[in-house]
Amino acid sequence: MRIGDLARASGLTTKTIRYYEQAGLMPAPPRTPGGYRDYPAEAVTRLTFIRDAQGAGLTLAEIRSVLSLRDSGQAPCGRVTELIDQHLSEIERRLVELRATREALRGLARRAARTDPGTCSQGDICTILTPAAEPRP
Amino acid sequence: MRIGDLARASGLTTKTIRYYEQAGLMPAPPRTPGGYRDYPAEAVTRLTFIRDAQGAGLTLAEIRSVLSLRDSGQAPCGRVTELIDQHLSEIERRLVELRATREALRGLARRAARTDPGTCSQGDICTILTPAAEPRP
DNA sequence: CTTGACCTTCCAGCGCACTGGAAGGTCTAC
DNA sequence: GTAGACCTTCCAGTGCGCTGGAAGGTCAAG
Structure with a gap:
């Protein structure tokens, strides 16, 4: 099958498929005359x-590592499991981070609600975003 | 003060400060002889x-918009509040997304734990990651 | 006068996963 | 024979926020 057929069958573009070949994810296929x-x-x-x-x-780099294990005849299960676990902890980490950012932003939003646009025009650029004086609730 | 002093005072690098100037976040300062x-x-x-x-x-683009309001003499509070709210909902969205990804990965991890590396070497590249048949728990 | 710290500009690259476009070749249908 | 659908390669750009390096200028201390 030609690249266009493959694109339709896989739901990717021909550009992407060629890119995958170039990136070492797809082996170079034989050519027609x-x-x-x-x-x-x-x-x-x-x-x-x-x-x-x-x-x-x-990531594509990780997928490449799985595929090359496969291509060398080995079962990539171990690697795949490892990658899944890695990504799980990465996601946990990002969740914690995001929740912290959310709390910080909520604090800023509270401060914003209390800020008088008249008063804020002194010297500073914006008192809402300056982390100085968030009074203890 | 020269750019190196400013870098020390602000905790940024001279490169970054020049970049901010070029990006329209910092006004071009006067020059010494x-x-x-x-x-x-x-x-x-x-x-x-x-x-x-x-x-x-x-983002720097958003910060630029706040700064240029400020520079035109207006109080940017409204804009800042808007941006904070925008980012809050963006974060909520990402949290939902991340939680979904985490659940998906947990499913894959469960499947991986059940997978026998001997059996998985048939035709498919990796049965763990194929979303086909996750049996109802 | 020289050293060395500091500054200047400009150009280029990172990482990630593509995407766009130009210039040209091939194959099928009419 | 020609339209047009498809294919080829190669080069370059996207977004984001810097970062690196080269080649050269300025200034104070010794």
Whole structure:
């Protein structure tokens, strides 16, 4: 199948598929006499896998590492499990961070509600965002 | 004060300060006869403000909009409040998204724990990540 | 006069995952 | 034979917030 067919079958663009080849995620396929890429049916599986793995939050570099294990004949389960766990803790970390940012922003919003646009025009650029004096509630 | 002093006073690098000037966040300061940038003391306040605003999650483009309101003599409180509220809802959105991703990854981790590396080597690249058959718990 | 700290400009690159466009080749249908 | 659908390669750009480096100018101390 040609790259356009593969694009339709996988839901990606031809650009993206060529990019994946260049990035080492897709092997270079054989060519037709005219120089067109000629993909086997399994290419769809591989692209679908890449999409699924991306959906799970893996980066292309990580996906490449899984695929190259696979390509060397090994079962990538261990690596995949490791990556999933890594991303889980990364997400936990980001959740904690985001919650902290949310609390900080809520504090600022409270301060903003109390701020008089008339008073705020002294010297400072904006008293809402200056972390100086948030009075203890 | 010269750019190095300002850098020390604000905790940024000279590179960053020049970048802010180029990006329209800092006004071009007067120059010494030798061509050096010569900052007034208020520059520290401005840079501190930029850092605080960044700490609140505002982008440089948003901070620029606040600063240019200020520079045109208006109180930017309204704009600032608006931006804070915007970022709050953006964060809520991301929290929801992240929690969903976490649940998805937890499902995958469960599946990974059940996967036998011997069995997984058939045709597919990795059965853990294929969203096909997650059995109802 | 020289050293060395500091400054200037300009150009280029990072990381990530693409995306756009130009210039040209190939194949099928009419 | 020609339109047009598809393909090829290559180069360059996106967004964001810087960061690095080269090549050169300025200034105070010794």
